[in-house]
Amino acid sequence: MEFFLISMLNSISYGLLLFMLSSGLTIIFSMMGVLNFAHASFYMLGAYFAYQISGWIGFWPALAIAPLLVGAVGMAVERYGLRTVHKFGHVAELLFTFGLAYLIDEAVHLIWGRSSVPYAVPPSLDGAAFTLFSTEYPIYRVFMMAVSISMLIGIYLTLTRSRIGLVIQAALTHPQTVETLGHNVPRVFMLVFGGGSALAGLAGVIGGNAFITEPGMAAAVGPIVFVVVVVGGMGSLVGAFLASLLIGVIQTFSVALDYSFVNLFAKLGITIGPNTPLAALWDLTISQTAPVLPYLLMVLMLIFRPKGILGTREG
């Protein structure tokens, strides 16, 4: 029970973090048709910016300034990069974001070095929030959840209650029609790209010190975010939300579970010895396969339900 509750809380906080990343990616994709390969790099930038800024003026200002800076970088990338590349088609855009990811990677290497930086949880958020059975649950995890949930509500209100939100929703399906009604769609694209980048940056600010801030962090989280978007359904925010939580649960629980087929067969009365065919496979525990599970889920999803949980378009 204790294991279950703690893992569940960890799953949710990790899942919410994934959603912060994937929500931007999925909105950008469905609106502009750009699958942004550099999205996880904005996550990394958020973490490094926060590390740098909190070194100067503390964590709390960094929490606000770092995502805004990342958002500004995102807007500049859209305005002066993607918009120019756009007329050469989606392949060019894809290659552009691919190159951008490398560029950001190298910039991070140059500025902050090749090893991890000591971006730590601020003292005011260090410690236990409450004790569940015998486990102390860290304040910072609770803080992460709070930030993610406020973000979630913020996105929801912006999209459904504000005028720009209506324009964004309309442009998700019919960007050209929205433009003929007199809305400055190129500017909306820029804002959405900036907003999505800022969200990724914010995820980096709160994820960077919860996990680790290092040049490999973009490459580590990038593929998972793509899994979330594919499983949730391209362009579906609600789908991305469900998929984020699902992947959060899968990743958190699977790491801790030591069951294998051997245990299962034993329950069924079949004994597996070292001489059984494929013995090594049956002996694998769930925790050993943990890193593969999200991708397995994605492959299964693409085979059986290519449009994802709630996606509207095929494949």
Next chain:
Amino acid sequence: MLQVEDLHAYYGKSHILHGVHLQVGRGEIVSLLGRNGVGRSTTIKAIMGQVDAEGSVRFKNEQMLGLKAYQIAHKGLGYVPESRDIFPTLTVEQNLILGMKGAKPDKSARWNLEDMYRLFPRLQERARVEAGMISGGEQQMLTLCRTLMGDPDLIMIDEPTEGLAPKIVELVADLFNEIKNRGVSILLVEQKLAIALNISQRLYVMGHGRIVFEGTPQELRQNSTIRKEWLEV
């Protein structure tokens, strides 16, 4: 009010319009006729800045070619697309609100929400319904009303009566006259010859990306050669 001269347009490498010229005066209803695929829709898309085009499109003595679609809309050109591009996930009322160019209703605008609901009570009944859920005819009304909410001085309408029940077609024809009476010009792409002859002051017939006839409904009625060659199937 609108002068189009020597308009050429391209989809990729294919040359669709070969020097189209046409004019629409203030408060005039002008129809653009022709068989499918002769470039009628492309003409109004090119005017609206949605297709790569060369030539001249002057509106209120300003050049429109080269402007972005949203800038053209702000100059007072309205466009009602053929494909009934309603925003399916938004409600009927939100669709109408997005027709307005500013955040707040413009008091001096010719049309407001109440006008639309008075003209089409059905839209009021369905105001809170997702626009993707209403019928095709209602969606057609909605696209038209949505563009009117932006208070255009000239409205270009692509195939407004396609697939509509005869009763609604009458309603649409009435609406066109009301639009005209409020001083708004209409450039209509229409398939149904009878309607076009009825409500237009002038007509153009297109063939192979060019204007092949220009005149009044009276003149087109008398010109059976043009009708046979370019309109009748």
